[in-house]
Amino acid sequence: MRIKVLGCSGGVGPGLRTTSLLVDDEILIDAGTGVGDLSLAQQRRISHVFLSHSHLDHVCGLAFMADNLFDLIDRPIAVHATRQTLEAVRQHVFNWTIWPDFSKLPNEEQPLLRFSEIEVGAPTDLGGDRRLTAFKVLHTVPAVGYALESPRGTFAFSGDTWANDDIWAFLNGLPRLDKLMIEIAFPDEQVELGAASRHFTPSLLASELRKLKHHPELFLTHHKPGCEQLIEKQCRTALKDWRYHHLQRGDLITS
Ligand SMILES: [Zn+2]
Numbered sequence: 001m002r003i004k005v006l007g008c009s010g011g012v013g014p015g016l017r018t019t020s021l022l023v024d025d026e027i028l029i030d031a032g033t034g035v036g037d038l039s040l041a042q043q044r045r046i047s048h049v050f051l052s053h054s055h056l057d058h059v060c061g062l063a064f065m066a067d068n069l070f071d072l073i074d075r076p077i078a079v080h081a082t083r084q085t086l087e088a089v090r091q092h093v094f095n096w097t098i099w100p101d102f103s104k105l106p107n108e109e110q111p112l113l114r115f116s117e118i119e120v121g122a123p124t125d126l127g128g129d130r131r132l133t134a135f136k137v138l139h140t141v142p143a144v145g146y147a148l149e150s151p152r153g154t155f156a157f158s159g160d161t162w163a164n165d166d167i168w169a170f171l172n173g174l175p176r177l178d179k180l181m182i183e184i185a186f187p188d189e190q191v192e193l194g195a196a197s198r199h200f201t202p203s204l205l206a207s208e209l210r211k212l213k214h215h216p217e218l219f220l221t222h223h224k225p226g227c228e229q230l231i232e233k234q235c236r237t238a239l240k241d242w243r244y245h246h247l248q249r250g251d252l253i254t255s
């Protein structure tokens with residue numbers, strides 16, 4: 001699998017985009033502002049979108065992409081998420097007030113967006129020996145991460161999360177885990193803000209990782225703009241036993 005990082009920042013700014021991953025040119029995992037860097041031709045190739053949770057930094061690109069593609073494609077884009085996330089996005093974004101309901105446009109029989117509920121722990125076959133499974137994480141709203149498995153390796157994406165045992169129980173149950181994209185939003189000084197907003201800090205992530213029996217390559221993401229250097233400095237100590245990268249927009253992960 002070829003996973004292109006369209007965005008992985010905790011906010012926006014020059015060169016910074018929020019979370020969105022493009023898998024094999026046809027699947028989006030989350031649809032943050034990074035989607036805005038795709039050409040129209042690239043957007044037209046998207047057939048599936050998997051959302052981790054309902055926060056704006058992970059879904060806003062879907063609204064603009066739907067508007068772009070409205071009269072350019074004649075098949076629906078499947079938008080997959082848990083029931084709670086779908087309800088939130090439908091009630092609060094595609095509600096005719098914030099944005100048109102593209103699950104009813106151009107008509108209800110052949111809509112642009114087709115919302116599709118996923119079940120945590122139930123694998124989805126993506127074709128081509130690829131499968132994707134949502135796993136429960138802990139955030140301020142119902143949220144999941146995704147594991148992408150192929151015969152060549154397993155990549156997991158935490159989405160936004162904080163310390164909890166469910167994530168490690170799921171990941172430990174995988175036969176292998178080669179690469180893990182996981183968030184660190186704040187530096188250690190903001191551990192209380194992290195607890196309140198359910199985001200990791202470097203030291204907390206390091207202590208949680210002791211629960212993981214696999215030893216994947218780590219891809220660190222969702223750093224708050226302005227905190228990147230401090231987070232990087234703290235990771236040099238906290239994660240010294242791990243092979244890790246601070247993910248950047250445009251990076252390519254193969255799995
Ligand atoms: Zn969030």
Ligand SMILES: [Zn+2]
Nearest residue numbers: 055057058160
């Ligand atoms: Zn986020």
